[in-house]
Amino acid sequence: MxxxxxxxxxxxxxxxxxxxxxxxxxxxxxxxxxxxxxxxxxxxxxxxxxxxxxxxxxxxxxxxxxxxxxxxxxxxxxxxxxxxxEFGHKHHDHLICLKCGRFFEVFDPDIELLQEKLARKHKFNPIRHKMDIFGYCQKCSLKQ
Amino acid sequence: MxxxxxxxxxxxxxxxxxxxxxxxxxxxxxxxxxxxxxxxxxxxxxxxxxxxxxxxxxxxxxxxxxxxxxxxxxxxxxxxxxxxxEFGHKHHDHLICLKCGRFFEVFDPDIELLQEKLARKHKFNPIRHKMDIFGYCQKCSLKQ
DNA sequence: AGTATAATTGAAAATGAATTTCAATTTCAA
DNA sequence: TTGAAATTGAAATTCATTTTCAATTATACT
Incomplete structure (x- = not known):
């Protein structure tokens, strides 16, 4: 700290x-x-x-x-x-549970790469992005 | 309509x-x-x-x-x-320009696939997602 | 140290979008 | 046709965010 x-x-x-x-x-x-x-x-x-x-x-x-x-x-x-x-924390995306509201931080280098490519394909200069996947976490999936 | x-x-x-x-x-x-x-x-x-x-x-x-x-x-x-x-419009993501505010709708099936995989890897049942890439569009990139 | 200058603070007010209330009106179904 | 239910729109409310302002505090410079 x-x-x-x-x-x-x-x-x-x-x-x-x-x-x-x-x-x-x-x-x-x-x-x-x-x-x-x-x-x-x-x-x-x-x-x-x-x-x-x-x-x-x-x-x-x-x-x-x-x-x-x-x-x-x-x-x-x-x-x-x-x-x-932010300091000392790497970029990540989120899995957000629609039922309990909890979220999980995830990272996938392949997706990152494709995002970069996708932007370039559209002559777009990407700075940052935000990706949130909404759905049900394991616990809430079972309960349903 | x-x-x-x-x-x-x-x-x-x-x-x-x-x-x-x-x-x-x-x-x-x-x-x-x-x-x-x-x-x-x-x-x-x-x-x-x-x-x-x-x-x-x-x-x-x-x-x-x-x-x-x-x-x-x-x-x-x-x-x-x-x-x-929504009706009759396919899912897509956004490229959003930080300068002029315009946005572009994009879609990449490979990314979609990896998102699905990423969620599954975390025992997460994905329903929908949101992906926004912020940066500069071609016009604004040139002007800078 | 003393003083002018600038920054900080916190209460209160302002903002702005989203949402609710409520009385009046309209629509529906029997 | 009539009673019940839904709809409407103005106004009020909510709630997070942001600004204002007067009082206080810190800093820089003699």
């Missing part, structure tokens, strides 16, 4: 923003979380230990966390902003 | 909903549109010819259009509900 915090400090300084105690507390809370957290959820966590940090500050810090590269947006299909850890 | 409207009528009757003039006008307007329309946009179109149809009715009819299978949700990454024609 030290590395991430150092990165955060450095990036803030680069753009002449201040490393405040609130921001540090929020980043630390974020780094400790499981993935795909919403702003609201993070606010509730932060508030437990630091009741005087407001929602707005959490929201704004979450934006900074994105900008510094520590997190990326994870769209799970509901229309809520979710962030997942 | 006749076929689609017949389907709509039939589906409504199945669930004991009424085929009203408002609903028909909204469906017709939807069927005439280009793809990936928002509720707001459709409302504005409908209002041109039928000023007495309200936003709420358009919104509710859009839900019905989805339920009857004439449209599917198209998530373009902004958090706005967009619908695209």
């Amino acid at each position: 030290e590395k991430e915090i150092e990165l955060f400090r450095g990036e803030l300084k680069k753009i002449h923003l201040r490393v405040t105690s609130q921001r540090l507390k929020i980043v630390e809370a974020f780094l400790k979380t499981e993935k795909h957290i919403t702003c609201d959820e993070l606010y509730l966590i932060v508030r437990r230990n630091h009741p005087d940090i407001g929602y707005t500050t959490v929201y704004r810090t979450l934006k900074l966390i994105q900008e510094t590269g520590l997190a990326r947006e994870a769209d799970l299909g509901d229309k809520v902003l979710r962030l997942e850890h | 006749e076929k689609e409207i017949e389907l709509f009528r039939g589906e409504l009757k199945k669930i004991h909903l009424r085929v009203t003039s408002q609903r028909l006008k909204i469906v017709e307007a939807f069927l005439k549109t280009e793809k990936h329309i928002t509720c707001d946009e459709l409302y504005l179109i409908v209002r041109r010819n039928h000023p007495d149809i309200g936003y709420t009715t358009v919104y509710r009819t859009l839900k019905l259009i989805q339920e009857t299978g004439l449209a599917r949700e198209a998530d373009l990454g902004d958090k706005v509900l967009r619908l695209e024609h």
